[in-house]
Every structure is written in structure tokens, then in C-alpha cells.
Amino acid sequence: MLLDTSDYSVCMNSNCKRLKSFSAMTVKTLQRTVVCVGKKIKLIEPMVGDEELSLVKEVLESGYMTEGPKAREFESGFAELVGAKHAITTTSCSTALQISVDAYGIGPGDEVIIPDFTYPVTADVVRLRGGSAILVDVSETTYNIDPEEVRKALTDKTKGIMPVSLFGHPLDMGPLREIAEENGLFIVEDAACSAGARYRDERTGSMADMTCFSFHPRKVITTGEGGMVTTDNDELAEKAREMKKFGMKVVDGKWQFMTVGTNYKLSDVLAAIGVVQLKKIDAIIGRRRELASIYDELLEGNEFIGRPETGNGVFHIYQTYATLVTKENSRDRLIKDMGERGIETQIGTYSLHVQPSFSNVRRIGDLERSTRLFENLFALPMANSMTPEDQEFVVKEATDLLKSY
Numbered sequence: 001m002l003l004d005t006s007d008y009s010v011c012m013n014s015n016c017k018r019l020k021s022f023s024a025m026t027v028k029t030l031q032r033t034v035v036c037v038g039k040k041i042k043l044i045e046p047m048v049g050d051e052e053l054s055l056v057k058e059v060l061e062s063g064y065m066t067e068g069p070k071a072r073e074f075e076s077g078f079a080e081l082v083g084a085k086h087a088i089t090t091t092s093c094s095t096a097l098q099i100s101v102d103a104y105g106i107g108p109g110d111e112v113i114i115p116d117f118t119y120p121v122t123a124d125v126v127r128l129r130g131g132s133a134i135l136v137d138v139s140e141t142t143y144n145i146d147p148e149e150v151r152k153a154l155t156d157k158t159k160g161i162m163p164v165s166l167f168g169h170p171l172d173m174g175p176l177r178e179i180a181e182e183n184g185l186f187i188v189e190d191a192a193c194s195a196g197a198r199y200r201d202e203r204t205g206s207m208a209d210m211t212c213f214s215f216h217p218r219k220v221i222t223t224g225e226g227g228m229v230t231t232d233n234d235e236l237a238e239k240a241r242e243m244k245k246f247g248m249k250v251v252d253g254k255w256q257f258m259t260v261g262t263n264y265k266l267s268d269v270l271a272a273i274g275v276v277q278l279k280k281i282d283a284i285i286g287r288r289r290e291l292a293s294i295y296d297e298l299l300e301g302n303e304f305i306g307r308p309e310t311g312n313g314v315f316h317i318y319q320t321y322a323t324l325v326t327k328e329n330s331r332d333r334l335i336k337d338m339g340e341r342g343i344e345t346q347i348g349t350y351s352l353h354v355q356p357s358f359s360n361v362r363r364i365g366d367l368e369r370s371t372r373l374f375e376n377l378f379a380l381p382m383a384n385s386m387t388p389e390d391q392e393f394v395v396k397e398a399t400d401l402l403k404s405y
Contacts, residue, residue, distance in 0.1 A: 082205025084230035086237035093214030147175035168319035200313035221277035348377030
């Protein structure tokens with residue numbers, strides 16, 4: 001039965017005569033549509049409010065707006081959160097990764113093994129220093145680096161591994177640590193999406209030699225822009241602090257320029273937001289896991305859209321709820337059509353070897369899994385304000401569209 005917009009208002013009244021003329025299935029669809037019609041469903045909503053504003057105001061009124069006491073407070077709280085000895089604020093996860101690569105002295109002739117399925121900056125920080133990024137495939141279930149592919153990439157030029165704990169799914173670091181220990185390699189983890197994630201009794205941020213986080217608005221906690229490096233190694237921490245502050249270090253009570261460095265300091269204005277966000281992180285993660293659980297139920301048995309998988313001991317924080325569209329070559333059209341219905345969705349991330357700037361980068365194997373994920377992974381909205389009806393609407397719209405293609 002075809003309906004015009006006048007049906008929407010009358011069909012919210014369960015006693016109306018017109019409602020009773022529709023089938024039960026049509027009524028359910030109508031009522032769900034009424035809940036969502038005219039409403040834009042966002043991909044993500046940062047959970048910020050008056051508490052952040054109040055502390056930022058305090059910083060502004062103090063007159064101390066560069067890196068200072070709030071940055072130190074943010075670092076201390078974050079180190080406690082992840083179980084690391086040191087936490088060092090930076091302007092972004094990208095600069096955190098750059099500092100980490102620089103701390104190991106990566107340069108021409110050095111190779112670093114990197115998952116092909118990641119944001120390009122994971123590899124670019126190596127290439128910017130003249131090193132070689134070696135691309136390997138990932139698991140099609142966790143979306144994280146495949147340790148067996150890492151072994152295939154080893155050469156006498158390999159200096160380190162830069163795995164990614166993607167979308168909030170923590171790495172199983174055991175196999176990677178084994179490879180690193182056998183071959184004298186470092187591990188720098190790109191954990192941009194994974195603050196608060198855990199694998200068994202280990203927290204992301206305490207498992208690698210150095211771990212880098214992002215506080216971009218799409219991440220679990222945000223400072224607008226910002227990043228963090230965590231490590232248990234005193235020497236690496238000292239190098240990171242020097243490099244992000246012009247290469248400066250206090251020697252005999254005086255600041256001296258000890259090495260080449262630049263300015264990657266996080267201002268106290270942004271750090272103040274981070275201090276408040278840390279207090280909210282358990283609630284934020286709890287809400288994201290609740291949204292993910294609802295999607296899991298809604299997608300059970302869905303032939304067009306899969307569900308992200310987690311193994312034993314995985315505490316996934318669902319920075320992204322990334323699903324695999326089973327109908328090949330339809331994901332991009334689906335994102336466009338969902339957007340026209342007011343529903344923000346997104347791709348997962350990028351397969352590096354198909355990007356023009358990586359055309360000459362060495363890769364191991366055909367990277368088939370990375371390519372498939374790049375072409376078919378589909379991120380559903382995870383906005384804090386979403387209702388179960390919103391989520392049901394999202395899944396129904398996506399499923400109906402895929403059925404129609």
C-alpha cells in the first residue's frame with residue numbers, strides 16, 4: 001500500500017481507523033519511519049559539555065595557554081588509564097607517530113612493517129624520514145595485522161613493526177612481541193582509535209614499546225585535535241619529550257638544544273578538555289558498547305551486512321562499528337544513498353597499496369583481504385544520542401537498499 005505524508009501523523013495514533021486498514025508490518029514500518037523522518041542521524045557525536053567549557057574558561061583566565069599544568073594533569077591521568085609509566089601529549093596521533101619513529105632513528109635503508117589496511121599516516125611517518133614502509137595483509141575478522149604476514153616481510157633491513165589496533169579492537173600483541181624479540185625489532189603501535197581497549201589483562205597503551213593515540217573528534221575521547229605517546233621506557237620517553245619541544249632539554253639547570261626537534265606541544269586549552277574527557281571515558285565506552293550490542297542483535301542473520309567479530313579476552317571499545325557488506329561493489333553506492341536519507345555512514349579505512357602515493361612501496365603478497373575490506377567495509381552511525389529506534393531504522397534502510405541493488 002502506497003502512503004503519502006499525511007499518513008505519518010494519523011498513523012501515530014493507534015486508535016485511528018486509517019491505521020487499522022494497514023497491515024501490521026506496514027504499521028511497524030510507518031511508526032519507525034515517523035520516529036526518524038526529518039532527523040539527521042550522525043556518524044558520531046563527541047560527548048562534550050559544560051564541564052569542558054568551565055575548565056577551558058579557567059585556563060583562558062589563568063593566562064597560561066601553552067603547554068603547562070593541564071597538559072601534565074592530562075598526561076598523568078592517561079598514563080594511569082592505560083597502565084603506562086610515561087604519557088607524553090602531542091598535537092595529534094600523526095605527530096605522536098612521527099616522534100616515535102624519530103626516537104628509534106629511522107632513516108634511509110631502514111624497513112618498518114606496516115598493515116596495508118590503515119590510514120596512510122601510519123606508513124607516511126616512516127617514509128617522511130626516508131625509511132621504507134613494507135605493507136602486509138590483515139585479518140579479515142579483526143581487521144588487524146596478520147603476524148604470519150609479518151614474518152614473511154622480515155629482511156636484514158627490518159627495524160620495527162608498526163601494527164594498528166583498528167577501530168577500537170585491541171591487538172593480540174603476543175605473536176608480534178615474539179617476532180620482535182626474535183629479531184631485535186621495536187614495536188610502535190598506532191592505537192589512534194583504541195584508548196580504553198584491553199586484550200585479556202593487558203591494556204592498549206602498555207603492550208608495545210611505544211603506543212600512539214588520537215583525540216580527534218571521531219575518537220572515543222577528544223580534545224578537538226591532539227595525541228599522546230605512551231611508553232614504559234625512560235630513555236624513549238625522554239627522547240619523545242625533547243623532540244616535541246624543539247630538541248630542548250634541561251642540563252645543569254639550563255635549557256639546551258640537544259637534538260633536532262620541532263614544536264608538537266599540546267596547549268593547556270586543549271589539554272583541559274582532555275582532563276574532563278578522561279573522567280567520562282568509562283561512560284563513553286559503556287555507551288558505545290551498548291550501541292554495538294544493539295547493532296549485533298539487529299544484524300543477526302542479516303544476509304547483506306555482517307557483524308564485527310571479537311575473540312576471547314577482547315574488550316572492544318567500538319570507536320567504529322565496521323560491518324562487511326556482502327554484496328560486492330555496492331558499499332560506495334550504499335553510503336551515498338544512506339546520506340540522501342539523512343544517515344551518515346562511512347568507509348572503514350584505506351588499503352594503502354591501491355593509493356597513488358604508494359604505487360612504488362614494497363608489499364608482501366596480493367593483499368587480498370585488505371583490498372576486500374577497503375572496498376566493502378561499512379561504518380554504521382554510533383552517535384551518543386541514537387535511540388534503539390534510530391538504530392533499527394539505520395539497519396532497515398541499509399538492508400532494503402542492498403536488497404534493491
